[in-house]
Each structure stands twice: as C-alpha cells, then as structure tokens.
Amino acid sequence: MPAPPQVRLGRKRALPPCPNPLFLQWLTELRDQAAERGQKTQYVYQKAISSLKKYPLPLQNAREAKILQNFGDGICRILDERLQRHYKENGPDANIHTLPDGGKLPLPARHSNDNNSLAPTKRPSGKERGGGKEKGVARGRKREYVPQKRSGGYAVLLALYRESQIPGGKGFMFKLQLQTEAQHLCDKSFFVPDVGSKYTAWSSVSTLIQKDLVLKTHNPARYSLTELGLALAERLEDGERPTDRGEQQDRRSEVGEEDDGPGVVDLTADEEGEKIEEACVAPEGVLAGLCPSEKPPAVETNSRSSECSLSPGSYDIVLCVDFIETTGGSTACKQELVKELQRNSVTFDIRKLNVGDFLWVARERVSPVQGQLRPPQGRELVLDYIIERKRMDDLCGSIIDGRFREQKFRLKRCGLQKPIYLVEECGSAAAHLSLPETTLKQAMVNTQVVDGFFVKRVQNVKESVAYLTVMTRYLTRLYQNRTLVCRSRELEGDGRNEECGGGERPNPSCSLMSFIEFNQGAVKNKCQTVGEVFARQLMQISGLSGDKAVAILERYATLHSLRNAYEQCHSETEKEKLLSSIQYGKLKRNLGPALSRTLYQLYCTNGALT
Template sequence: MPSEAVRLGRKRPVPSCPNPLFLQWLTEMRDHAKEKGLKTQYVYQKAINSLKKYPLPLKNGKEAKILQNFGDGICKILDERLEKYNRENGANAPVYCLISSAEPHSNNPLSIKTSSHCSNLPVLKGGRNMSKADGGVGKEKAGKKKREYVPQKRSGGYAVLLTLYRHSQIPNSKGYMFKNELQTEAQSLCDKSFTVPDLGSKYTAWSSVSTLVQKNLLLKTHNPARYSLTELGFALAERLDSEERGGEDRQEEEEKNEAENSEDGPTTVDLTQDEDKDEQKGGDFCFPKTAGDTGAVSVTHAANAAPHTDLTKKSHDSETEKTAYLLPGDYDIVLCVDFIETTGGNTARKQELVKELQRNGVTFDVRKLNVGDFLWVAREKVAPVPGQLRPPMAKELVLDYIIERKRIDDLCGSIMDGRFREQKFRLKRCGLHKPIYLVEQCGSAAAHLSLPESTLQQAIVNTQVVDNFFVKKVQDVKESAAYLTVMTRYLQKLYQNRTLYCRSRELEGDGECDVENGGRERENPRCSLISFTEFNHGALKNKCQTVREVFARQLMQISGISGDKAAAILEHYSTVSSLMNAYKQCSTDAEREKLLSSIKYGKLKRNIGPALSRTVYQLYCTDGPLS
C-alpha cells in the first residue's frame, strides 16, 4: 500500500499542553501550597511552565524527570496520583490527549492513535477534552471561566477582606488602612497570628496578602503601604460579610427557639438595649465586663437566688462606665516588640531575640512602634460573647516604661548622623515617664568604629546624668532577652493589684519624662495611663507638624543645641518669623549676634551663650552660603 506524501509545515494549532492530567494535578498542588503560604508554590509553578513548553505526551511521572524543574519529589507525586487515577478509571485510561486537527482526516499518526481513547477521558478541571468526537464539549470547556478564588474561612485573606470591607462602611471612612491597624483589627477574624509565625514555620497570616494582591482583590499603594479593596475584592468581601452575618442570625434564631421551647429553662431578661449608648458615653475605654456579664444578662428566678442582683450590678456599671479603667485581674501585662527588631538587617541575630523570649515563656506581641523598640501594655482579658462570632476588641493601656535598644556600633552611627539626639528628644516627649536605654556591647567590634570608645562612653554617661534616662548595659542579644524577661515579670508583679485608669495625652500635653522619686514609683506605680492607639499615633515621626515643631527640629540640627536649649528658645520665639522680627528690631549686628545668649535653659538655668547665639543668627540672617 503506497504511503501518503509527507505534508510539510504546521497545519494545525499548537496544543496548549499535551499532558492536561499532569497539568491539572500540578496546578492543584500549587494552589494548595499558595493557600497555606508555602514557598513550594513557586517550585510547582516552575514545573508547570516547563510542562506547558513540552510538546510531547508523557506516559508517567518518571518520564517527566527529563524536564527542567522536575525533581524526584514531583515525579513521585505524579506517579502516585497516576496510580490512583488508573485504579479509579481502569488501567487503560488515557493519560493525555492531543488537540485533533481542524481537518476531517488527520495524517498525524500520534493523533490517530490517541483519538480512539479521547472519548473516554473524563472532564478535567481547567483542562480540555481534545477528542474529535467531542469537539463541541472541548469548546465549551475552553470558554468556561476559571473557578473564583475565595479565601478559606478564618484565614488571613478572609480576615483582611472582611476588615477592609467593614472599615469602608464606617461613615467618613478614609477608604484604606495601614498595615499595623489592619493587622490589629483583622486579628479577631483569623485563627492564626498576623505577626508571630507558628512553631516550625516562618509564615504568618499576613503572608496571604500577597495572594490577594495577585488575585486583584487588594490594592497596595504609597509608602508606608496603604491597603484598600478593588472593585472585585469589594464584591467578594460584601458576599463574605453577608454570609457571615447570615450565619450569626441563624445561630441567634436557633438559640432563641431553644430558649422558647425549653419548659424548665430560666427566664432571660435582655438588659443590653442601651449598652451601645453607655459605651459611647464611656469613651474609648469602658468599664470591663466581669465573667458572666458578657452579652445578655440572665436573671434566674430560683428559690435561693436574689432576682435583683444582676439588675443592681447593671445599674452600677452604667454609672461607672463614664470612667475608663481596668480592674485588677482583668488584664495581662504584654511586652510589645517593634517589628524592626525582628526583621531586616542581620535577620538571624534579630530572630535570636524572638527565640530567646519564646524560650523564656514571655508573652509578647510584634507590632509597629513609632517610638522606642520595646514597651509594655496592659491588655484587657476579653471573653467571647454568646451569640457573637468575634470577641470584642481588647482595650490596651501603655505602661510608663519604654526601651530604646542600641548596639554600640548603631550608637556610633546615630551620633554621627544626628539620630541620637532626636531619638532622645522624642522619647522625652512620647508621654511615658520611664525611658530606658539598653546598650549592647559588641565585643571586639568596638575597636573598628568611627568614633573613639571614650566618646561613646561619654555619650552613654550624658544620657544617664544629663538626660535622666536609665541606662542598662548588656553583652549580647541573649542578655537583652534576659533583661526584657526580668522586666516583664517585674511589671506583672508591680501592677498585679492595681486599678489602671485611662488618661488623655491631649489634656496634659507632651511633658518631658519625670524620673525623680524613683523609690516611691516602685511602691506606687503610675496607674493613670494612655491608650496604645493614642500613644502610637502621637509618636508618629512624619505626622503633620505645626510651624513651632518644624522650627524646633530645625534648631536641633545645629551642633550644640539640645532639646532643652531648643525648647528655651521656643519659649521666647515660637516661630522663625517671630525670631526674624526680633533680629530686625536690633540696631547693630553685634546686638543681633547676642540676642539669644542670655536665654536660660534646663533645670540649672544656664545661659545659651554667645557662641550658639551667633551660630543661630548666621544661619537665619546670612545672605548666600555660610563660610
């Protein structure tokens, strides 16, 4: 029988992948790894890219080892899946199927060989049925949309979407959230931590945010990053929110029906109708509910129970809610660690600090601190409310202790670039009264610094004597973790029987830290504290500043002008304009140069002196560059 002439050239479209079954399994494994935030997702994606480029069908996973990015592990998984597939569909079930030619009779021998089996090939997820007989089905599958991505309930992506959606529903909402506030508000909707990874893993619930951005559900802009929902993300979050609220309504309806159907059940009186109004009157921090006072209050009319007990307590609570405070035993002392102390730079050394704290059993939380590296908060113990999915937000009051941690080489760099003075000034003005400088000696590294060791030691002494900071010297990271552990346990004991009141920082201003009367402070610690939200917002480094604040920062850039000297100048001339007007009223240059020399500063009321006064005059009044 004469053979047909060989047809040259490509007469049919190139198939997207001649191994749709393997492609489906690799895609499923990649998506599963992405859901869990595993880095193996990238390995599977590389294998998928290689498989799509390979033009020939593969009989088993072992043959795929010739492809790039296919190792023993992936090939073994494919063979196991293939064995299971053959058990379910028969030993002769086809593994691959090529796209048939557009012509009625294809001369491709491989196409003819495989076309007889393609009708038995089950419909694959995201794939195509390539047989000529089922061409209509293949076109229908090809036009079908991909399955919509929906994050798993109580996962990181689920919590982020719901939080952003609910935040957008608040009147006068800004439409976006920063990372820190988004993590704080979304934590109650997620089972995993947004800041601390599980043991044996380095991924947190926040890792799923990259998936949301990739799926065009979340928009990340600006620096610092702002997160907002896209139109697609808003629609998905709205649907998730309605489903969750529907589940809560069904749960409340079931509980209501159970209460109505129980003949011997207790009589329940709902006393929470005005609870929202009372909480609004109480400000940010309201009187905490005690155990058994969550949600609706049940009054059981039993023979040995007083029916008016809870009613009296509720009346007392409504009166005291106007004063915000936390009772002893209703809060935990938690160490807050700035996220910069755990990421960036020498990551291994910074992770060592976290591991040491975990090993010592310290309760800590990693978050963004706008000033300082470590501080402690009194976090309210919050119990779940019956009938509600999420527990209420815990109230947090900042204790008066804040730590700035410095390695000796970092101290050297901060002195040279001016950060050292600015950080001390911001610590004094942060509203906390017990600043601590934790200095880590780095051994032989001190011999290779840009400043002599005597200069660094003098700076440390000045911090303690002149600035009235408590300075603690340690040898390494392990000793730093030990000091933080001891301080945490000391504060837990110090505040264990204290009632903590909330004060507003706006009412008292940004007073400097007061480290006098340390002995009395130990016996009677300050219990009038500010909320963490107010503290962290007030400590923003790049927040909108007044003209007076900008003028102060300008003055502190001049060598020799400390925070005390700048504050003394501001008492007389609050703005640059007022200072320039004072210079204009002077008759001679010599008088202008000595204008600021007699201003008193600090506790000792010393004069600023003629040298600094002349420097400030030259800075603001010299035409052209300074010589």
C-alpha cells in the same frame, strides 16, 4: 457676483480637557469610593488622576497607560475590566474617548428572571427628562455629601455640633474626647476595628475633612466644624429630634434588647461600643442615658468623663516588640531574640512601634462572646517604660548621621516617663568603629546625666533578653494590685504627678495612655506644625540639643517670631546676644554668646555663610 459664503472661524465644539474622559471618570469613582471607606488607596487614585489629566494623547486600552506615572498593574487591571464591561454593554465599536449620554455613564445591565429583560436598561433622553435645558442643569449640579445615619461621619458631625451649642464651650474637641462622645451615636466602634478589617468608625473623619465639613488644626489635633459642616450638622440634629433621640436613649438604657425587632438575634452587635460605655459611665450609671447636650456643664468639662479603667486582675502585662527587631538585617541574631523570649516564658507581642524598640502594655482580659468567631479585642494601656536598643555599631552610625539626637528628642516627647537605652557591646568589634570608644562612652554618659535616660549596658542578645525578662516580671509584680486609668494625653498633658510605683495608699491609680493614642502620636512622618519644623531645623546645628531647641521655642515659637525679634534690635551686638540669656535644661544654664551668634548668622546673613 455673488458674495462668498461666510467662513466660521474656531472650533465647532469644545474639546474635552482630557482626551480620555472615560478612564478619568472611572478613576474618580474609585477615588471617591476609597475616600468614603477611609482607605488610603484614595491617594493612589488621586495621583493616577493627576497623571492622566496631563497626558495629551488618547489611550486605546488600559495597558497603554502603564507608561504614565502612578499607573501600576492593579489600576490597569481594574480599568481593563471596566473597559471590557463597557464594550459588552455598548458594543465592540463603542467610542471610549467621549462620555456617553451627555457626560454620564449608562447604568449597568439589569437582569431578572424574565428572559425578555436581559437587555441593558436604557437611560431616558434629554427630551424625556424635560428638555435639554433641564438636562444641562441636572448635569451641572453637584451631589451633596450626607453621611449615612449612625455612621462614623454622622456621629462625628453631631458630637461636634452639640459641643458647639454648649454655652461657654471651647468650640473644638480633641480626638479621644470626640471619639467618646460620638460612640453612642454610631453603630460601629471608634476604637476597635471589626473582625477582618483594620478600619474603625474614626476613618470617616478624613472624608469629612476632605469634604470641608470638619477642620483639623493644632498639635495635638483639635477638631471643629466649618460653616458647611455646621449647616449640615444642624440639619442632621433636626432630623434627630425628638423621636430619634428618644429611641436612642431607650436603646442605650436597654442595650441589646429588641434593637432589631422581636425574634431577631444580631451576631455582629457592637460589643466594643457597649463595653466602652459601661466602663466610662459613672458608677451609679446616672449619666448613662444622657446626651452630651443634656449633661451638666461640670460633667461636660471634666476630663474624667472620658476615663476608662482596668481593675486589678482584669489585665495582663505584655511585652511589645517592634517588628524591626525580629525581621531583616542579621536574621540569626533577631531569631535568637525571639527564641530566648520564648525560652524564658515571656508573654510578648510583635507589632509596629513608631518610637522605641520595646515597651509594655496592660492588656485587658476578654472572654469569647457567644455567637462570634473571635473574642473582642481587649483595651491596651501603655506602661511608662520604653526601651531603645542600640548595638555599639548602630550607636556610632546614629551619632554620625544625626539620628541619635532625633531619637532621644522623640523619646522625650512620646509621653512615657521612663525611657531606657539598652546598649549592646560588640566585644572586639567595638574597636573597629569610625568613632573612638571615648566618644561613644561620653555619648552614653550624656544620655544618662544630661537627658535623664537610664542606660543599661549588656554584652550580647542573651543578656538583652535577660534584662527584658527581669523587667517584665518586675512590672507584672509592680502593677498586679494597681487600678489603671486611661486618660487622654491631649486633654491633660502627661497628667502624672505621682509615680505609679510609689505612694502610700494600698491601691493607687495609675494614669496611662491607650496604646492606639500613643502609637498614633509617635508617628515619625506625621503632619508637623510650624514650631515642630522649626525645632527640627534648630537641632541640625552642631551643639544645639533638644533641650536647647525647646527652650528657644518657649521664647520664640516660630522662625517668623525670631526674625521679628532680630528686626527690633538696635545694633548688631544686640542681635548677636539676643538668645545668649535663654536658660535650658534642669540646671537652667544659659545658651551662651557663641551659640547665640551662630543662630544670628544663620538666619540673618545674606548670601553664603563664611
């Protein structure tokens, strides 16, 4: 009796991890393209990719994907367009649940003037490429990311590499310092976006972080190279020496002369980069042609190398109004605000402010450039005055839900020295609030006396606009003969030892932040450090203000360090009194035993609190 044929168990081929690999590959390409351009849509595509990987059934078209999470009309429309193009190139019966040509999409059709070349270009088979083994190796090799020469990523890598090669250097750079040092290595501005775009060369840093080439730590952020980034930057630096660097020095010393060859006029030249260089170099221009690695150590470590100044008469004082103050809610009152500002001839600009409702900037006056449609955007430095506007009902609501303390805490840490609370009375409506009037008055007194804010009380919108008008005219007169200097808050802290309005000298310098740095640093939902999360948690406790939270953080920077301190105590009484002697505020008062006992019970009690 013949032996039965041997039965082969298991699948003949491995199933793909996703039953829709074609859609998955298209979404991956879209995500990578968005990340390369620094666009936030990369996160939308990544969410769609995650949803598609979890879906176990094959899709026949993109419309069926709308049932999945994070698949909107836009993504489905893009996938449908690619699907139609795929059918057109591979036939109406093409299989969309497997990747053609061994895992890679075919090249798009190439057209030429010859009518015989209208067919899509055929990719070589595995044998034509040298056999199936080499084909598998090529498919498994991941393409290395190398930024294009004189792009934002290229300039950032080189600037960080040169900083790391300085003997005794810090090994990291702050944002503004990195932008300034990388600017002359890039053809695009790190500070001002191109016309018609909202992205600068700095947008490429997110790609470098995603590719594990640059490491971002601490707050304020510190940027340094990873091991992969150091190796890549070293190769870029080798390609930069010696010919390319000499060409760059010549280009920096002769800006705009023969950059594109004889007879070529570039109407989209980087005026912003030239403007920043001219404002930031030494007065004699001695350091203008030196690379960072060639500068003396004293110049490299001095933060004044990154200063940019606005001389008297070269800027205007502009009131910035948060767009929330002009849209939504009571439209009539908010439109009245705009009309009153226009009636008073106040120069104002409506924009998004991440903290506060009104502030003032010194905006540089710029002239139109020949050959460009729009004039370049002038630099903006934020004056030290910021206003938070509150109606009485809004003040009442913010006290109840906890926003009042959080807003004061953020205003204190925004870097501006003159915070102002503008409180509008509601007349008879104030008597119908959920908190008594005495409580609201006490909150305003505490804001002025304890927190150090200036509180201005007005009756209505017209009086608010009158106050803004008077403040704008006062600041215009105060700063009209001042030389304003832009310094990074990251490099020098607040750096304001003297008041801008005081001083005996006829023309004192004022050290101010740029508006971009100020607004980015005031983002409410930005990535927070462990210490910042700990501070926000502490401020949720009744009776624990921002000053008290800061005092605790100065002694115990994280919750982990506080728990370790409790564990080192020898008795329950010692644990309860651990924080009682910590001093806070200008008067240096102690936290006291009651609050110390509350914190101990919160963080060291097992089970529910009684």
